[in-house]
Amino acid sequence: MKSSPYLLLKWLGLAAALAVVLWIATTLAAQGHWLAVTVTAFVGLCILAIYATKRAVPMKYLFPGMLALLALQIWPMLFTVAMAFTNYGDGHLDTKEVAVQQIVANSVEEVPGSERYRASVAVKEGTDLTTGDLSLLLVDTKDEAFVGTKDGLEPLTTPIEQNPAGKITQAQGFTVLNAGQANARSADLSNFAVPTADGGGIKMQGLSTAFEGRTTITYDAATDQLTDTRTGKTFAPQDGRYVATDGSGEAFSQGWLQNVGFQNFATIxxxxxxxxxxxxxxxxxxxxxxxxxxxxxxxxxxxxxxxxxxxxxxxxxxxxxxxxxxxxxxxxxxxxxxxxxxxxxxxxxxxxxxxxxxxxxxxxxxxxxxxxxxxxxxxxxxxxxxxxxxxxxxxxxxxxxxxxxxxxxxxxxxxxxxxxxxxxxxxxxxxxxxxxxxxxxxxxxxxxxxxxxxxxxxxxxxxxxxxxxxxxxxxxxxxxxxxxxxxxxxxxxxxxxxxxxxxxxxxxxx
CATH class of the missing domain: 1.10.3720.10 (MetI-like)
Structure with a gap:
């Protein structure tokens, strides 16, 4: 029979391992990776079943190696194989929906006399500062506070703190990014605009100001086409990008990830x-x-x-x-x-x-x-x-x-x-x-x-x-x-x- 110090050490180690599993699962759940959450939970159950009982003695030694084999060898191999049949690359990193949002957001232009805001870049509290969904904390000329997300503009009712210039520096439920953190996400900011009720959008200008403008590119879900309202030119999806329907060859730089079959091998x-x-x-x-x-x-x-x-x-x-x-x-x-x-x-x-x-x-x-x-x-x-x-x-x-x-x-x-x-x-x-x-x-x-x-x-x-x-x-x-x-x-x-x-x-x- 094992002495109590060794037994205590065993249960402390088991508790620490399960705590790590719980932290990983929580982080993945916050990012919406539910399949990864399921796999992580299964690993946690395996750890509990193997090490909390006196059964499966050989598996107590084999399990760490099997886990390392799956994580460091099998998974990278499967991921590489899956990637080889896609167009994954620069401009083809996300879904078609995200690509459309980015194209429309990038087309926002300021309208003379439109509303201007004192703006701060933020993410929801507890969200990763480098990958979390962006929010704009806005104060208009009437000193009314709003929060703008990808879903739209809403009044900000939570307690806030502002600097002498009126810019929001703290808001309950949000983490405000400093200049360095906001600058590190400049690429995300350039592709982000808060949609407004009239079909326009609110877009950052620098790191302290935002303007309300109108989009020059519109999306029609029925025809799955984009239209440039300035020229009337339309764009249809082709090979993971929106290209001009008149055959001019023009295409937006934003594309989306899709399966291309054996095209990569055929290219070689x-x-x-x-x-x-x-x-x-x-x-x-x-x-x-x-x-x-x-x-x-x-x-x-x-x-x-x-x-x-x-x-x-x-x-x-x-x-x-x-x-x-x-x-x-x-x-x-x-x-x-x-x-x-x-x-x-x-x-x-x-x-x-x-x-x-x-x-x-x-x-x-x-x-x-x-x-x-x-x-x-x-x-x-x-x-x-x-x-x-x-x-x-x-x-x-x-x-x-x-x-x-x-x-x-x-x-x-x-x-x-x-x-x-x-x-x-x-x-x-x-x-x-x-x-x-x-x-x-x-x-x-x-x-x-x-x-x-x-x-x-x-x-x-x-x-x-x-x-x-x-x-x-x-x-x-x-x-x-x-x-x-x-x-x-x-x-x-x-x-x-x-x-x-x-x-x-x-x-x-x-």
């Missing part, structure tokens, strides 16, 4: 420019990953064989020095090598007397990447091969010597097969890692050089290209980047399968 395969660059990038990606594995393993194995000689003195010191590149963080090493590869004052050109543009020429940049990755990768292979060589039974080598095997024969027919049995899976894992070696490429060359304004750089890997699609450029496209990520996963899986089969055959040797 059918777009002439992207397809050509994608194929070249894939070939370099395979060559980079395979070349890195061959070079690092070859150098690491040769050094391991050299220092496996028991008669060599100071082996421990040499081994310690050789693993130093592996101990230094990758980002530090990559930046150091980037400086050494500088054409004008880099160490490499200075020592060799060359004038190679290592990072500006495609072939030279590829060589620079391979050299840097060799420096980073060979210590790992050296450590792995050293351990594997020491695990080879000495009597096997002794029997080969008695049978008259030469040193080369022992290396090729005994040492190498037994070594590959141990390191084969690690070589496959190393290939998969280097196939997606984002940090080295990004820090050393940023995927460049980009010759002639090309979309794909000379050293771009598929993963760096996917990053650029998702987070760089004028219009990031997360859906297309997710499709590229799925293709990367499929390619790595297909190329790794023969390696695992070969490793299985090597196991028969042992």
């Amino acid at each position: 395969l059918t777009d002439e420019t992207l397809r050509t660059q994608f194929l070249r990038m894939f070939v370099w990606n395979v060559a980079f990953a395979a070349g890195t594995v061959v070079l690092t393993f070859g150098l690491g194995m040769l050094i391991a064989l050299l220092f496996n000689e028991p008669t060599m003195r100071f082996r421990g010191l040499y081994r310690s020095l050789l693993i130093l590149p592996y101990a230094i963080p990758t980002f530090v090493t990559a930046l150091l090598w980037k400086g050494m590869f500088n054409q004008d004052y880099g160490l490499i050109n200075s020592i060799t007397g060359l004038s190679v543009d290592w990072l500006g020429n495609t072939w030279a940049a590829m060589a620079a990447v391979m050299i840097t990755n060799l420096w980073l990768g060979f210590p790992y292979m050296f450590v792995v091969c050293t351990g594997a060589l020491q695990a080879i039974p000495g009597d096997v080598k002794e029997a080969a010597r008695i049978d008259g095997a030469s040193g080369v024969q022992m290396l090729l027919r005994i040492t190498m097969p037994l070594l590959l049995v141990a390191v084969g899976p690690l070589l496959i894992a190393s290939y998969g890692f280097n196939f997606n070696n984002f940090s080295l490429i990004f820090l050393l060359t940023e995927g460049g050089p980009f010759v002639g304004g090309a979309q794909v750089g000379g050293t771009d890997l598929l993963i760096t290209y996917a990053y650029r699609l998702a987070f760089s450029g004028a219009a990031p496209n997360y859906g297309l980047a997710a499709a590229v990520s799925i293709i990367i996963f499929a390619l790595v899986a297909l190329m790794s399968l023969p390696g695992f089969r070969a490793t299985k055959k090597l196991e028969e040797i042992s």
